[in-house]
Amino acid sequence: MAQVREGEVEKLGVLFERHHQSLFGFFVRLTGRREFSEDLVQEVFFRMLKYRHTFQPQNQFRSWMFQVARNVHFDALRKRQREERMIARESEQPVESDSHTPDRQAGQAQEIALLQRALARLPVEKREVLLLSRLQSLRYAEVGEILGCDPGAVKVRVHRALRELREIFAELTGEKRYEV
Amino acid sequence: MKCEQVRESFPDYLAGAIESASQADIDAHLAGCAACRDELSGLNALWARLGALPEEEPSPGSEARFHAMLEAYRQGMKQAQREGAPRVTLAEWLGGFWPRQPALQFAMALLLFALGLLIGSSTLSRQAAGTAIGGPNERALAQLREEVSTMRQMVTLALLQQQSPSDRLRGVQWTYQMTRPDEQVLSALLRALDGDPNVNVRLAAVDALHQFASDALVRKGLLRSLAEQKSPLVQIELINLMVQLSAKESVPVLKELSQKQELDPAVRERVEWGLQKLG
Numbered sequence: 001m002a003q004v005r006e007g008e009v010e011k012l013g014v015l016f017e018r019h020h021q022s023l024f025g026f027f028v029r030l031t032g033r034r035e036f037s038e039d040l041v042q043e044v045f046f047r048m049l050k051y052r053h054t055f056q057p058q059n060q061f062r063s064w065m066f067q068v069a070r071n072v073h074f075d076a077l078r079k080r081q082r083e084e085r086m087i088a089r090e091s092e093q094p095v096e097s098d099s100h101t102p103d104r105q106a107g108q109a110q111e112i113a114l115l116q117r118a119l120a121r122l123p124v125e126k127r128e129v130l131l132l133s134r135l136q137s138l139r140y141a142e143v144g145e146i147l148g149c150d151p152g153a154v155k156v157r158v159h160r161a162l163r164e165l166r167e168i169f170a171e172l173t174g175e176k177r178y179e180v
Numbered sequence: 181m182k183c184e185q186v187r188e189s190f191p192d193y194l195a196g197a198i199e200s201a202s203q204a205d206i207d208a209h210l211a212g213c214a215a216c217r218d219e220l221s222g223l224n225a226l227w228a229r230l231g232a233l234p235e236e237e238p239s240p241g242s243e244a245r246f247h248a249m250l251e252a253y254r255q256g257m258k259q260a261q262r263e264g265a266p267r268v269t270l271a272e273w274l275g276g277f278w279p280r281q282p283a284l285q286f287a288m289a290l291l292l293f294a295l296g297l298l299i300g301s302s303t304l305s306r307q308a309a310g311t312a313i314g315g316p317n318e319r320a321l322a323q324l325r326e327e328v329s330t331m332r333q334m335v336t337l338a339l340l341q342q343q344s345p346s347d348r349l350r351g352v353q354w355t356y357q358m359t360r361p362d363e364q365v366l367s368a369l370l371r372a373l374d375g376d377p378n379v380n381v382r383l384a385a386v387d388a389l390h391q392f393a394s395d396a397l398v399r400k401g402l403l404r405s406l407a408e409q410k411s412p413l414v415q416i417e418l419i420n421l422m423v424q425l426s427a428k429e430s431v432p433v434l435k436e437l438s439q440k441q442e443l444d445p446a447v448r449e450r451v452e453w454g455l456q457k458l459g
Contacts, residue, residue: 010254016243016246016250020242021235021236024236024242028236034239037236038238038239038242045249045250049250049253115229115233116233134231135230139197140192140195155188155191158194159187159188159190162194165226169226
C-alpha cells in the first residue's frame with residue numbers, strides 16, 4: 001500500500017487479489033446480502049485509492065482497510081435507511097439463500113445455517129466485533145485500532161457478543177435457554 | 181482467582197493469546213469450578229463453530245469491475261497531470277505584478293490609494309466643471325498628481341535596487357508611466373545601463389532612456405555609456421539609438437570605438453554603419 005500511496009496505483013491490484021475475498025466475506029456476514037456486499041467491496045477499494053495519502057505506512061494495511069470498510073458500510077446503511085423511509089420497507093432476507101441447501105437433513109449444513117441466522121439477529125456492533133476478531137482472525141489490538149478503542153474494551157465486547165450469540169443460537173436450535 | 185476475573189480472560193483464552201502465567205491460574209480455577217468450566221466450553225464450542233463458517237466467494241465479475249475502475253482512475257490521473265502542468269491561473273498572473281518585499285508592497289498600496297483619490301477627484305471636478313471653473317478643486321488635483329508622480333518615482337527607485345533582475349526590469353518599465361522623471365530616476369536608469377549585471381536590464385534601460393533623450397543629462401550619460409559599454413548587444417543597441425536620434429555628437433565616440441583592436445566584429449560593422457548614417 002505504501003507504493004500505491006506514492007502514486008503506483010496499479011499495485012492496488014495485488015492488494016485486491018489478496019484481500020477482496022475476505023473483505024467480501026466480512027460484508028456478507030455483516031449485511032446478509034451478496035450483491036450489496038460486492039458493491040461495498042468496490043467502494044472500499046475505490047476509497048483506498050482516492051484517500052491513499054491517508055494511509056500511514058507504519059500501520060497495518062488490514063487495520064486500515066477495515067477502518068475504510070466500516071466507514072463505507074456506515075455510509076451505505078445511512079443511505080439505505082433514507083431510501084427505505086421513502087419507499088415501502090422491503091421484505092427482510094436476513095440469511096443468504098445459498099446457505100439453505102436442499103440437504104437440510106445434513107446436520108452440519110443445518111448448523112451452519114442456524115449459526116448464520118443467529119449472527120444476523122445479533123445487533124450490528126456485536127456482529128462486527130465477532131467478525132473482525134474471529135472470522136478475520138485479527139488480534140484484539142488490531143480490532144481496537146479499527147473500532148477506535150483499547151484492546152481491553154474489545155475483549156469485553158467480544159465476550160458479551162459471544163454470550164448473546166450463544167443465547168440466540170440456543171433459541172434457534174430449540175435447546176434449553178442458557179442461564180446468563 | 182474469582183469467577184469474574186477468570187471469565188474476563190475468556191476472550192484471550194479463546195484467541196489463544198493468554199500469558200502462560202495466568203494460564204496456570206485459570207486452569208487451577210477451572211479444575212475446581214464447574215460453572216466456569218461449562219461457560220468456557222459453551223463459548224469455546226461457539227467460537228469453533230464461528231471459525232468453521234465457510235468462506236464466501238464473490239462473483240467472478242467482481243474482479244473485472246475492480247480492474248475497470250482502477251484503469252479509469254489511472255487514465256484520470258494521467259489526464260490531470262497533462263492538464264495540470266502548464267496552466268497559469270489569473271491569480272498567479274496578477275501576483276506576478278505584485279512586489280515580494282513588504283516595503284515595496286506598502287509603497288504600491290499607497291500608490292494605488294493615491295491613484296484612487298486622483299481618479300475620484302478628477303471625476304468629481306469634471307462634474308463640477310459645469311457649475312464652477314478652476315477653484316480649489318483644480319489645486320487639489322494638481323497636488324494629488326504631484327503626489328502620485330512622487331510615489332511612482334519612489335517605487336521605481338526601490339525596484340531598481342532589488343536583488344532580482346525581474347524586479348529591476350519592472351523598475352525600468354515603471355519609468356514609461358512618467359512624463360518627466362526627476363534627476364534621481366534618470367541617474368538610476370543610467371546607472372542600470374552602465375553597471376547592471378544583467379544584460380536584459382541594461383537593454384531595457386537603453387529603450388527606457390530613449391523616451392527621455394531630449395534631456396541633456398541623459399544625452400551625456402548615453403554617450404559615456406557608449407564609450408564604456410562592454411556587452412556587444414548593448415553597444416549595438418546604443419549605436420542604433422544614436423542613429424535614431426541623429427546624435428552628431430556621438431561621431432567622435434564612434435570613431436574612437438572603431439580604433440579599438442579588441443572590438444567585437446558585429447559591433448565594428450554597426451559602428452561603421454552608424455558613422456556612415458551620421459557622417
